[in-house]
Amino acid sequence: MLASLAELWFDRARTHPDDPAVDDGRGWLTWAELLPRARAVGAALAEAGVGPGDVVVLQARNTVEWVLVAAGVHLLGATLAPLGAEEPVASRQEYAARVGARVVVAEVPVAGELDLGLACPPHPVPTGREIDLESADPRGVRSPGPAVVLATSGTAGHRSTVPMDHDVLVRLYGDVAVMLDVGRGDRLLGVVPLAHSFGFNGLLVLALLTGASLRLVPERDPRALPGLVRESGATIVAGPPALLHDLAGAVLGGDGLGPQVRLFMTGATEVRPDALLPLADRAGIPRVSSGYGLTQTCGTVAICPDIGRLADAGHAPMTVVPGVEVVVVDALGSPVPPGARGRVLTRGYQVAVPTDADGWLVTGDEGHLHPDGTLCITGRVDDQLVVSGFNVDPVRVEQALARSPYVAQVAVVGVPDPRRGHRLVAVAVPAEGVDADGRNDAAVLAQARAVLAGYEVPDTVVWMDALPHTTTGKLSRATVRRMLAEHLGDHDQED
Structure with missing residues (x-):
């Protein structure tokens, strides 16, 4: 070996x-x-x-x-x-x-x-x-x-x-x-x-x-991808769900991938077969696999080799790789019965950075286990966001945005996006003395772009008079998301 x-x-x-x-x-x-x-x-x-x-x-x-x-x-x-x-x-x-x-x-x-x-x-x-x-x-x-x-x-x-x-x-x-x-x-x-x-x-x-x-x-280059797939003779295309969106869109425009592709290999916080399988069918790819893992687990915890054949109740049931354990627990850390949702914990030889002395890694993912031990991931239980397959820490992005002289406070949240998983929106409170005409979105984002990767830079800045906080003084992201949804809803109605 x-x-x-x-x-x-x-x-x-x-x-x-x-x-x-x-x-x-x-x-x-x-x-x-x-x-x-x-x-x-x-x-x-x-x-x-x-x-x-x-x-x-x-x-x-x-x-x-x-x-x-x-x-x-x-x-x-x-x-x-x-x-x-x-x-x-x-x-x-x-x-x-x-x-x-x-x-x-x-x-x-x-x-x-x-x-x-x-x-x-x-x-x-x-x-x-x-x-x-x-x-x-x-x-x-x-x-x-x-x-x-x-x-x-x-x-x-x-x-x-x-x-x-x-x-x-x-x-x-x-x-x-x-x-x-x-x-x-x-x-x-x-x-x-x-x-x-x-x-x-x-x-x-x-x-x-x-x-x-x-x-x-x-x-x-999304426009060039179908040609690359054909000319390379690729049999397996790997990437986040956004890549399958791009390929399906290009094929819909008349640019085929060729007959040799047999598998689209993907992984994300939540893989929805009902969304991905029509795209794969449109692109002419017969099989889609889904993997679940974190960088802290060397990238893999579980695999579903064919979400079209095995998908159940809207999620892909994944087989845990040999030598790895998974449990799902409630808010108190107690295991929940099969089918019940909770926080996913994993332990095994591939856990590089365990959370506790017993070797368990407490993830930020929500999921449930089937009676046969297969795992379904249903979303996130923490604030971290996933954009085009990349984890984005909103605190890191907020720290970069807060350097701007235009910004007094800022919160970064994710808006669901069918291609990227999330698109980032910065909800900002203007600095003292900055009126509506002086809120320079482009300058705020440009300053952040100098210290962040491209996928970490928000698409939009939404200005508000104040941000909501809990009774202990912590930013209430859930309330920010609700406020943003109301703001975007009102904006859509005005349009």
């Missing part, structure tokens, strides 16, 4: 040397071609001071170079700490300090960082035959730390970092591959960012484990 991702990079070059491994629109690298390129990247990182156990921050779009840096880091026995390409420089620097990065590799570097192009210099690609794969021993690669550290908003309400060990990822996504029937002949379309748990684990690690090939998409 292979125990590390470093071993997997070697093993794929040995077992599937001539199979396509990864492509970003500029041509394929086979598994045998990828390995020497990754070793060259590892040498460049070592020259920059990276050794076993060190952390390397990587910020770039989904490209072949991204994968080469990831492989180079693993071959050194170091830890990868990727960050979404949309994050501003200030966030990258703060994140690098938090994880204790030895080196930062960036597509657009600043002083003191390593340029992605220099880490992956263009040169003739070796055939792979020059490397003696039989004598090379990947077990000699020491990996004293985790394979990857991923950033997450987290159910605790603040951005945190989650370390994921090599053996955990190998075991977990080996089981996921079996449950979803992913194999060597599959082509995975990588639209979701590799810096996200869905992208790193559900695409890159899955490809490494199975030998499936990966077609990366550096720039997401």
Whole structure:
């Protein structure tokens, strides 16, 4: 049993040397071609001071170079700490300090960082035959730390970092591959960012484990996606429900995906088969799978391999992966009977950041268990929002908006959106002396955009005279949502 991702990079070059491994629109690298390129990247990182156990921050779009840096880091026995390409420089620097990065590799570097192009210099690609794969021993690669550290908003309400060990990822996504029937002949379309748990684990690690090939998409253009699906020969398209909306819309406009796509693989807080299955049918995709997990659980807790065949009462019943436990509890923490809704708790080898000493992770998700042990997720019980598959911490967004001189107080809430899950609305109280003419929505959002990722920036600012608070002085988000609904309702009537 292979125990590390470093071993997997070697093993794929040995077992599937001539199979396509990864492509970003500029041509394929086979598994045998990828390995020497990754070793060259590892040498460049070592020259920059990276050794076993060190952390390397990587910020770039989904490209072949991204994968080469990831492989180079693993071959050194170091830890990868990727960050979404949309994050501003200030966030990258703060994140690098938090994880204790030895080196930062960036597509657009600043002083003191390593340029992605220099880490992956263009040169003739070796055939792979020059490397003696039989004598090379990947077990000699020491990996004293985790394979990857991923950033997450987290159910605790603040951005945190989650370390994921090599053996955990190998075991977990080996089981996921079996449950979803992913194999060597599959082509995975990588639209979701590799810096996200869905992208790193559900695409890159899955490809490494199975030998499936990966077609990366550096720039997401909904109009171009159907053509990419057809031309890449993708058999599996992975992404949030918003991606299926985009594909179905494009197909409705006359742009087909081709006959080869057999699976749309998705995951979100709440997957509604009654909403997704008509979209899949319109797009010509015969099967939709749903996964449930958090970054704190290395991305996966349970899987429903076919929501069309197994969906019940409007939700997808998911099978908990082997070695993992799930309970549903009431507000006092007591287990509820099958069918009753409550807060979801999970425990297992893949829980990287447990909440208590017994290893349980208290999630912010609401759900229920069927008598057969399958799990349905029905929504959120905390304030965290999900936008296009990304967790958004409203407190973090509020802190960014509150820096504006126009804003005295602000609350961020989510309005249901059929494509993205939620769209963000900032409900703001103007600063003293700012009249109606001086409430500069564009300036408020521009200032927030400088410190937030794109998906964290609200679509709209709604100005109100005051925000509601509880008797203990805490912001009442439930009341804010009701006020916003009334405001939007009145606005719609006026229109």
